[in-house]
Amino acid sequence: MNDTKKFVLYTTVFFYFSLLQPACVKTNESLQSSLPEIFLPEGASAEWILPPLKKELLPQDGWKDLRFSVDSSGHVWLSHNRSEIINPADSIRFQVKGGFDDFIVLERALVFSTDTDLAVIPSLAEKAEHGLVPIVTLQPLTRLPVREARLFPLKGSSFYIAGSSLDGRNFKIYLRRKLMLKNLFITDVPVSAVAGNGEKTYAAMGGVIVELKPGAKEADVIFTHPRADITSLAYSGDGGLFYSTAEGVGCIGAGGSSEFIKASSPIITIRKEILYVLLQSSLGVLKIIGIDKLKNVVSNQPVPHSN
Numbered sequence: 431m432n433d434t435k436k437f438v439l440y441t442t443v444f445f446y447f448s449l450l451q452p453a454c455v456k457t458n459e460s461l462q463s464s465l466p467e468i469f470l471p472e473g474a475s476a477e478w479i480l481p482p483l484k485k486e487l488l489p490q491d492g493w494k495d496l497r498f499s500v501d502s503s504g505h506v507w508l509s510h511n512r513s514e515i516i517n518p519a520d521s522i523r524f525q526v527k528g529g530f531d532d533f534i535v536l537e538r539a540l541v542f543s544t545d546t547d548l549a550v551i552p553s554l555a556e557k558a559e560h561g562l563v564p565i566v567t568l569q570p571l572t573r574l575p576v577r578e579a580r581l582f583p584l585k586g587s588s589f590y591i592a593g594s595s596l597d598g599r600n601f602k603i604y605l606r607r608k609l610m611l612k613n614l615f616i617t618d619v620p621v622s623a624v625a626g627n628g629e630k631t632y633a634a635m636g637g638v639i640v641e642l643k644p645g646a647k648e649a650d651v652i653f654t655h656p657r658a659d660i661t662s663l664a665y666s667g668d669g670g671l672f673y674s675t676a677e678g679v680g681c682i683g684a685g686g687s688s689e690f691i692k693a694s695s696p697i698i699t700i701r702k703e704i705l706y707v708l709l710q711s712s713l714g715v716l717k718i719i720g721i722d723k724l725k726n727v728v729s730n731q732p733v734p735h736s737n
Contacts, residue, residue: 466693466709471727474720480506480518482714498708499535499583500701506715507535525565534581534589541589543579548572575611576602582624590624603633603642615642615649625663625671632671634660639673653682664700669721672705674698679707683725690724
């Protein structure tokens with residue numbers, strides 16, 4: 431990548447993990463876990479908002495199905511095992527009765543998908559103040575048109591819904607805006623991620639990213655990764671389209687694609703033109719500022735290999 435600086439970030443372990451598992455935290459230990467390699471152009475920067483943790487400091491009961499979302503204050507909300515939500519910055523932790531398939535943070539609420547419904551929590555603030563981990567009950571909003579629904583936020587209160595059709599024959603993508611559902615796309619291939627602004631919509635299926643154009647019967651393939659499946663997508667009006675794989679994070683522009691983070695199994699999201707990256711192996715979260723500068727370094731060169 432031309433005219434770029436290579437950043438290998440180091441940090442110490444913060445005490446935020448005491449919120450998750452107090453008994454196993456040792457704050458005087460230095461961080462020894464592997465860290466991501468980050469390649470950024472001039473004008474872009476990276477910083478930890480939740481530092482990565484050493485292997486021995488990670489939850490001992492095993493966290494699966496990690497998901498995360500970011501609120502309007504830039505605070506990270508994590509979920510694991512489709513059952514518990516944690517917000518380290520605000521010292522919020524609670525379990526959801528009956529579990530859930532996915533969640534996102536919108537402007538004024540956390541929205542969940544369950545086996546059958548979109549749902550919210552009636553009074554999170556009161557329930558989250560207790561000393562013990564509270565168990566909250568979701569309040570259904572409306573029936574979902576798909577099973578195992580994944581939720582992908584847009585600006586404001588709009589979001590995408592993707593999942594298996596109720597009869598199990600195919601996979602569908604919907605746009606929910608102003609309480610209305612719009613069916614955007616039907617495919618025989620599982621959808622792993624969706625991103626866009628409501629007008630431009632992109633979906634990931636295996637190692638392929640397609641653009642869904644309004645009124646078109648077929649999607650246009652805009653990118654095919656040479657080695658890995660796409661695990662998450664994020665879209666910025668200024669910075670363009672970003673993707674993650676099991677190997678790292680990259681961006682796609684008119685000139686091609688480029689990977690600028692090498693890391694194990696990251697997940698990405700964007701809030702207020704800031705890219706957030708969750709490292710599943712260490713629970714660290716990075717924020718990347720100045721992502722509009724990344725599109726200036728996208729070239730026609732192939733995606734670099736991650737060792």
